Amino acid sequence: MEYEAVIGLEVHVELKTNAKAFCGCTTAFGGEPNTHVCPVCLGLPGVLPVINRQVVEFGLKTALALNCQVAPFCKFDRKNYYYPDLPKNYQISQYDLPLARGGHLKITVDGEERVIGITRVHMEEDAGKLIHVDGPDGGYSLVDYNRTGVPLLEIVSEPDLRSPAEARAYMEKLRAILQYLDVSDCKMEEGSLRCDANVSVRPRGSQAFGTKTEVKNLNSFRSLQRALEYEIERQVAILEGGGRVEQATMAWDENRGVTYVMRTKEEAQDYRYFPDPDLVPLEIDAAWIERVRRELPELPDARCRRLIDDYGLPAYDAGVITSSRDLADYFDRVVALYPDAKTVSNWIMGDFLRLLNAGNLEPRQSPVPPEEMAALLQLQKEGTISGKIAKQVLEEMFATGKGARQVVQEKGLVQISDAAALAQIVEEVLAANPGVVEDYRNGKDKALGFLVGQVMKVTKGKANPGLVNRLLKERL
Amino acid sequence: MDLHYLTAHELGDLLQRREVSAVEVTEAIIDRIEAVDGRVQAYLTRTAEQAFEQAKAIDAARARGEKPGPLAGVPMALKDNLCTEGIRTTCASRMLAGWVPPYDATVVRRLKAAGAVMLGKLNMDEFAMGSSTENSGFFPTRNPWDLERVPGGSSGGSVAAVAAGEACYALGSDTGGSIRQPASFCGVVGMKPTYGRVSRYGLVAFASSLDQIGPITRDVTDCALVLGVIAGHDPSDSTSADLPVPDYRAALRPEIKGLKIGVPREYFGAGMEPEVETVVRRAIARLEEMGAVCEETSLPHTEYALPAYYLVAPAEASSNLARYDGVGYGLRVPGKDIIAMYMNTRSQGFGPEVKRRIMLGTYALSSGYYDAYYLKALKVRTLIRRDFEAAFAKYDLLATPTAPTVAFRLGEKAGDPLAMYLSDLCTIPINMAGLPALSLPCGFSQGLPVGLQLIGKAFDEATLLRVAYAFEQTTEYHRRRPELGVA
Ligand SMILES: [Zn+2]
Numbered sequence: 026m027e028y029e030a031v032i033g034l035e036v037h038v039e040l041k042t043n044a045k046a047f048c049g050c051t052t053a054f055g056g057e058p059n060t061h062v063c064p065v066c067l068g069l070p071g072v073l074p075v076i077n078r079q080v081v082e083f084g085l086k087t088a089l090a091l092n093c094q095v096a097p098f099c100k101f102d103r104k105n106y107y108y109p110d111l112p113k114n115y116q117i118s119q120y121d122l123p124l125a126r127g128g129h130l131k132i133t134v135d136g137e138e139r140v141i142g143i144t145r146v147h148m149e150e151d152a153g154k155l156i157h158v159d160g161p162d163g164g165y166s167l168v169d170y171n172r173t174g175v176p177l178l179e180i181v182s183e184p185d186l187r188s189p190a191e192a193r194a195y196m197e198k199l200r201a202i203l204q205y206l207d208v209s210d211c212k213m214e215e216g217s218l219r220c221d222a223n224v225s226v227r228p229r230g231s232q233a234f235g236t237k238t239e240v241k242n243l244n245s246f247r248s249l250q251r252a253l254e255y256e257i258e259r260q261v262a263i264l265e266g267g268g269r270v271e272q273a274t275m276a277w278d279e280n281r282g283v284t285y286v287m288r289t290k291e292e293a294q295d296y297r298y299f300p301d302p303d304l305v306p307l308e309i310d311a312a313w314i315e316r317v318r319r320e321l322p323e324l325p326d327a328r329c330r331r332l333i334d335d336y337g338l339p340a341y342d343a344g345v346i347t348s349s350r351d352l353a354d355y356f357d358r359v360v361a362l363y364p365d366a367k368t369v370s371n372w373i374m375g376d377f378l379r380l381l382n383a384g385n386l387e388p389r390q391s392p393v394p395p396e397e398m399a400a401l402l403q404l405q406k407e408g409t410i411s412g413k414i415a416k417q418v419l420e421e422m423f424a425t426g427k428g429a430r431q432v433v434q435e436k437g438l439v440q441i442s443d444a445a446a447l448a449q450i451v452e453e454v455l456a457a458n459p460g461v462v463e464d465y466r467n468g469k470d471k472a473l474g475f476l477v478g479q480v481m482k483v484t485k486g487k488a489n490p491g492l493v494n495r496l497l498k499e500r501l
Numbered sequence: 502m503d504l505h506y507l508t509a510h511e512l513g514d515l516l517q518r519r520e521v522s523a524v525e526v527t528e529a530i531i532d533r534i535e536a537v538d539g540r541v542q543a544y545l546t547r548t549a550e551q552a553f554e555q556a557k558a559i560d561a562a563r564a565r566g567e568k569p570g571p572l573a574g575v576p577m578a579l580k581d582n583l584c585t586e587g588i589r590t591t592c593a594s595r596m597l598a599g600w601v602p603p604y605d606a607t608v609v610r611r612l613k614a615a616g617a618v619m620l621g622k623l624n625m626d627e628f629a630m631g632s633s634t635e636n637s638g639f640f641p642t643r644n645p646w647d648l649e650r651v652p653g654g655s656s657g658g659s660v661a662a663v664a665a666g667e668a669c670y671a672l673g674s675d676t677g678g679s680i681r682q683p684a685s686f687c688g689v690v691g692m693k694p695t696y697g698r699v700s701r702y703g704l705v706a707f708a709s710s711l712d713q714i715g716p717i718t719r720d721v722t723d724c725a726l727v728l729g730v731i732a733g734h735d736p737s738d739s740t741s742a743d744l745p746v747p748d749y750r751a752a753l754r755p756e757i758k759g760l761k762i763g764v765p766r767e768y769f770g771a772g773m774e775p776e777v778e779t780v781v782r783r784a785i786a787r788l789e790e791m792g793a794v795c796e797e798t799s800l801p802h803t804e805y806a807l808p809a810y811y812l813v814a815p816a817e818a819s820s821n822l823a824r825y826d827g828v829g830y831g832l833r834v835p836g837k838d839i840i841a842m843y844m845n846t847r848s849q850g851f852g853p854e855v856k857r858r859i860m861l862g863t864y865a866l867s868s869g870y871y872d873a874y875y876l877k878a879l880k881v882r883t884l885i886r887r888d889f890e891a892a893f894a895k896y897d898l899l900a901t902p903t904a905p906t907v908a909f910r911l912g913e914k915a916g917d918p919l920a921m922y923l924s925d926l927c928t929i930p931i932n933m934a935g936l937p938a939l940s941l942p943c944g945f946s947q948g949l950p951v952g953l954q955l956i957g958k959a960f961d962e963a964t965l966l967r968v969a970y971a972f973e974q975t976t977e978y979h980r981r982r983p984e985l986g987v988a
Contacts, residue, residue, distance in 0.1 A: 064604050068824050070597065070705040071584040071606060075739045103820050105866070109839060114823035166839075168828065297866035299875060302710035302817055305739050 027229040028264070030257045031237075032192050032222060033144075033184035036199060037177050038209045039151065039217035040083045046150045046176035047074030047117065054215055058156075058169035066174035068112030073303050076101070080148055080176040081307065083208040084124045085317045087178055088146045090202050090324055093128030095314050100306040101148075105297040110153035110168055118179075120298040122306075123147035130202065131326060132194040133344065141195050142183030151175040178208075184223065184234070189253035193246050196220060197348065201325045205350040219244045222253060225270070226260045235260070236270040240277055240284055252277040256284050328353055336366035345374050351388040352378075355395055362399035365406075372402065376416055380423045392426040393419065401429035413486050414438050442489040444496065447480070450488070451496045454479045465501055473497060504529035505666035506982055509723040512669060513571040519563060523556035523574030527618050530576045534620070534667045537985050542642050543652075543662035545581050546589055547621035552576060555618045562616075571726055573616025578668040580659045581622040582629055583714070584703040585609055592705050593637040593658075594627045596825045596832050596850035606703020607738065608672060608714050608731040615730045620668055624658030627852045628822065629674055629707040631655050632682060632924045635915050636854045643911070644687060645983040646949055650908040653683030653924075659717050660687045664983060670718045670727055674704055676711045677810055678904075678928025681940035684717060685903035685952025688942045688981065690724045690969070691717045693928075695960045696935035697742035699728075700735030706821040708814035709740075711932040720979050721941060721970040725749035728962060744960060752963040753970040758792030760968065763896035767803035768927050773905040780944035780951040781902040784972070788900065791971060798896065800888040805881045806930035807922065812865045812878035813933070818855075819862030825850060857918065886934045893958045898968060901927050903940035903952030927954060937962045941969045942978035950978070 045052055048065035065072045088095050102120035128143035153170040180199065186192045200211045200218060211218045220243050225235035240256055243249040255277075260270050272290040277283075288294075323331070325347045332343035332353075347353045352373065359369045377398070381391060393401075401422070405415045410433055421432045433439060441447055454476055455462055465472035473494075480493045504512070504526050515521045531549050538544055559574040579585065582592045584602035586609075591597045605613070612619070626636035634642040634657025642657045644650040645665035652661040656673030660683035663671050673680040675693035684691025692715045699714045706712060716727035729750065734743040764785055769778055789795045827833035827846030834845035851859070865874040892899060904924055914921045931938045936956055943953035953972070957965040973979055 064602075067829065069602065069604075069830070070590070070592070070600070070824070071582075071602065071703045072604075073702050073738050073740075075737060105820050105823060107823065107826065107843060109826075109828045112824065112829060114826060115820050295868050297820070297863065297868070297871075299816060299820070299866055299871075302708075303706075303740065 026265075028226045028257075028261045029187055029229045030189075030253070031184045031225045031227060031234060032186035032188075032253060034182045034186065034192060034195060034220050034222050036180045036182075036196065036218070036220040038087070038180065038203055038211070040080060040176040040178060040208055041210055041217075042077060042079040042083060042176055044077050044079070045174035046077055046080050046148070047174055050174065052175050056171055058167070058171060061171040062173070066112070067170055068173075074117060074301075076304060076307065077176065081124070081309070082317065083176075083206075084146065084148050084178055085309070085314065086206045086208055086321065087180070087203065088125030088128065089314070089318050089321060090206055091128035091130055091143045091146065091180070093125035093143060093146055095125045095309055096122060097310070098122065098306060098308055099124050101301040101304040102298045103301045104149075106294055108152065109166065110155050110170075110173070112153070112170060112173055116150060116152065117301055117304070118149035119147035130195070130198055132191060132198050134188070134191050134194045139185070139191065141185045141191075144181040144183050146178060146180050149177050149179060151177050184225075189250045189257070192222065192253055193250045196246060196249055198325065201348050201350065205322055205324050207322075213245050216244060220249060222249065224253060224256050224260070226257055226264065235264075236272050238270065238273050238275050238284075240275045241287065243277060248277055248279055251282060252284055255282065259284065325350075332356075332366075336360065338366055338370055342367075342370040342374060346370060349388065355388040355391070358395035359398045359402075362396060363402045365402070368402060372398070376419050380420065384423070393422045397422060397428050404429055404433060408440060408442060408489060409433065410438055410440050411486060411488075411490055413481075414440065417486070438487060440489050441484055441487050442492055444492060447484075447488055447492055448496055450480055450483050451493070451500060454483065455500060462501065473501075503666070505533035506719075507669070508719045509572055509575045509577075509669045510726060512575050513573070513726075516559075516563070516574045517568070517571070523559040523618060524553060526574060527552050527556040527576050527620075530620065530666070530668065537645075537665050538667055540643065540648055540985065541645055541661050541665045541667065542640055543623055543658040543665065543667055544578070544621050545591060545593060545624050545639060545658065548588055548619060549621075551588070552618050552620050555616075559616050559618070569616040570730075572612075572730060574618060575669050576618040576620050577612070577670045577672075578620045578623050578659070578662055579609065579671065580625050580656050580673045582625060582674055582705040582707075583609055583672060584705065585619070585622065588622065590622065590705065591638075592628045593625045593639055594850065594852070594855070595638045598638075598832065600831050602703075604703065607700035607735045609703060611731050612672075623656075623662055623668075623671060626655035626657070627855050628705070628818070629655040629676055629679055629712075630818070630854050630858055632678070632921050633909070633911075633914065634658060634683070635911065636852055638852050641911060644908045645985055646687065647908065650910050650949070651686070653686035653904070653908060655679040656691075656717065657683050660684055660689055660691065663687075663689050663717050663719060665985060666982070670716060670723055672714055672727075672731070673717050674707070674712055674714050675928075675932065676707050676713075676814060677932050678925040680715045680717060681928050681938060681952065681954060682904045682925055684940040685954075686908035686950065688950030688978065688983075689717055689719055690721055690939060690941045690979070691715065692724050692728065692939035692962070692965070693931065693937065694728060694732065694962055695742070695937040696932075697740055698732050698937065698960060698962065700733075700738040700741045702735055702737040706817075708817040709821060710817060711810075711814055713932070721966055721973050722750065722753060724939065724969075725753055725966045728966075742960065747963050749963060749966055752967050754967055755971045755974045757788065757968050757971045760793045760898070761896045762788060762793045762795045762968075763798035763892050763899045764795055765798050765800045765803065765892070765899060765901060767800055768901035770926075772923055772926070773902065774907065774946065776946040777902055777904075777906060777951050780946055781953055784943035784953045785900050787975065788968070788972060791975065793968070795900070796896075798892055798899075800885075800892060800930070802881065802884045802888050803930055806885050806933055807926060809878040809881035809885070810929045810933060811861065811922065812874050813882065815858040815862030816865045816875050817862065819859045819866065822851075822855065822859055854918070882933050885930050889930075889934045889936060889956075897964055898958070899956040901954045901956065903927060903954040907946050907949035907951060931956055935959065937965055939965055939969055941973060942981075943972070943976070944978060945981075
């Protein structure tokens with residue numbers, strides 16, 4: 026039988042507000058343990074939370090960007106459970122009346138566009154961090170409360186995703202949108218973007234849902250995809266073997282590449298949600314919503330459309346470039362100085378991204394500013410350097426942070442466009458390769474390429490390729 | 502002159518005229534505490550040293566020609582569930598026996614700014630759960646009028662201290678009557694302001710949607726003065742109302758002609774001592790003689806207030822008290838793993854009444870029972886609120902007994918929680934509706950004080966205080982002092 030997966034994602038996004046959700050403490054990452062804390066985020070007896078308006082503002086931005094309906098009235102609830110990194114032993118969250126519901130976002134996988142439903146967007150607070158220390162009696166644990174009270178958004182999708190690749194595309198698209206909105210750092214390695222996945226499988230064509238499991242805490246795109254692939258395979262194998270999938274909460278072991286059971290249905294938590302009496306319900310008027318809507322920046326889909334319409338870029342290029350706001354901003358700045366969009370796109374998607382990835386850098390951290398990228402392309406266009414040399418120059422620029430012209434000057438990479446000087450070299454190459462010359466004359470066109478290569482080798486790539494071609498053909 | 506039995510405004514006048522110094526007043530009251538607290542047992546923590554420092558600072562300010570407010574230099578004390586920076590705050594629980602808060606409650610900050618001299622922290626039922634102060638994790642407080650009787654609760658220590666001359670006034674907290682019922686038992690004035698009138702920031706929570714801090718004083722004028730200092734919006738408490746605070750003392754006029762007062766018949770039900778009822782009815786008759794129009798009325802959902810309260814309050818308490826787990830502060834009893842540590846700590850840290858309510862609340866909130874209990878209780882709460890709304894469409898205020906009985910004997914109800922819960926019958930509906938109410942002395946039964954409860958419209962404490970003041974002007978009950986065998 027053929028099976029299909031049914032996947033829904035719960036994504037947690039850490040908001041980069043100036044202050045925590047319910048007190049004035051900083052949300053900055055790092056810091057000595059327990060230095061970014063106050064009585065409120067430590068949940069000391071007697072303290073009361075007060076919602077930070079910026080959290081609501083960021084939540085609104087996100088909800089509107091995801092095409093959600095914002096609730097005119099929402100409230101905060103307490104989610105009660107015991108855990109040592111949770112100072113109050115309840116988490117302030119939203120339960121039956123979340124900030125927003127009913128949105129969607131579009132993804133494209135293998136050229137096919139799909140619309141994925143967003144069930145809800147709600148606000149909540151983060152917990153602290155446990156640090157386990159080994160010791161003679163099995164060790165002990167320390168708690169760092171710096172993260173407690175940091176605002177989170179939970180974005181829950183409909184079970185509309187059908188494959189690990191779609192789940193990954195959804196997550197990537199979501200990250201791009203959040204980055205465009207500038208509401209989160211989206212650093213998965215720092216935990217500011219993480220997700221839980223609900224997965225079930227069913228015979229293809231069936232409408233009924235299978236029994237789902239929840240895979241917790243997937244904190245990279247790679248582990249999201251791998252964990253889903255594993256879990257789907259595991260569930261299919263159970264069904265194929267005539268068994269039944271047990272409802273459970275699973276964890277992903279990145280090292281072993283397997284999911285394992287954390288909790289079964291019988292051990293399910295009873296969170297005893299109820300309205301937090303310390304926080305007054307939140308009323309969000311239409312004017313507030315409208316203002317936020319007006320101030321929304323251009324989002325990935327719109328920007329992609331613009332690159333296609335205004336610059337005539339292929340859809341693929343536009344998709345890659347707008348997948349990150351940072352990259353799209355970089356592109357825009359280069360194109361403003363060097364208006365050949367397709368050339369810019371080729372360079373950015375090719376060598377530029379390769380060099381960034383090699384250095385583990387974001388586009389904004391690039392040692393080559395957009396002005397210098399444009400200058401490099403200009404040098405190539407003017408014929409000062411060849412395309413091949415340009416690649417070398419870019420690498421040098423990345424390595425040293427020097428400008429394009431400076432690298433070309435210092436390394437003496439200016440293209441040789443002097444016909445007389447090149448003619449001399451062409452003569453030498455022809456003399457040294459009589460056999461190849463013979464081949465060419467007998468109709469082997471490929472032989473020309475070899476001869477061009479030889480000239481380039483002698484000139485260390487600096488020869489103007491067009492000129493070399495012309496000179497060779499004249500002599501042959 | 503017994504300085505320890507003067508009211509705050511009387512002392513304030515003497516201090517302002519510099520006929521007496523704040524240090525002298527503080528000394529007098531500390532002497533009084535030394536003399537009687539061994540029997541009354543109102544104090545959990547005494548802060549004489551800090552009190553003298555504060556008193557000296559006020560005297561120095563006056564000597565410089567400054568005119569601090571009317572409460573400056575007047576010694577007072579706080580229920581031990583109000584956080585005080587650098588001074589242990591225990592909620593009368595072994596769980597917090599050694600806990601020293603790093604911050605002041607908003608009301609404490611406001612009192613300090615007004616020049617209050619703080620004598621210490623007062624006993625209470627553990628985490629404010631109880632009606633007799635017998636549930637203190639340390640020792641019970643006794644009623645100054647009869648040391649064999651309870652002072653009421655949970656603010657029993659606060660009320661006993663004020664009644665016994667061990668503090669000029671005190672702050673308590675009132676979740677279901679915890680200020681008014683003991684005020685009634687000990688013959689002092691106790692007010693629960695409108696929910697949201699006084700910031701709860703720094704009040705260790707029992708049931709957040711019901712808790713409110715209020716003054717406990719020897720007369721109505723003091724009540725107005727103290728409320729004026731502690732009331733008002735606080736950005737640290739989003740449930741605190743952003744409304745102007747009237748000049749409550751200026752609102753005190755002996756004039757109540759034409760005022761409409763409703764007397765709900767449900768508050769005179771079974772379980773009421775006949776003599777208490779007689780005293781309260783006589784007090785209402787006196788209000789009528791003074792020109793008020795009193796009329797019997799009905800609040801039909803009153804009988805459901807108590808059961809609904811005993812779902813809502815424990816539900817919130819179960820969540821509020823979850824933080825006492827031995828991880829961050831307070832008591833920690835080790836165990837073989839984290840779960841065992843939690844269980845040992847909470848088993849040994851909490852007393853039986855607190856455990857009873859945590860279990861009740863956990864059950865009421867658990868999935869499968871939530872709708873039947875917690876949600877149902879919230880619906881009842883709405884009905885109770887509507888009862889009051891309907892009544893206040895007709896009346897300016899309501900008058901009832903504060904408690905169905907006078908102070909009962911120590912141990913009399915300690916083994917029977919349900920009997921104990923009934924002593925808050927008349928006060929609980931007011932918390933459920935979030936309204937302001939006060940209890941003032943209105944007579945005696947068996948030689949023990951009886952309280953009259955006046956209930957007002959939301960945020961209309963001024964009318965309550967005016968009527969209470971007018972009543973007080975025609976009586977001497979508030980001037981009677983318990984005999985504690987010392988002058
Ligand atoms: Zn904080």
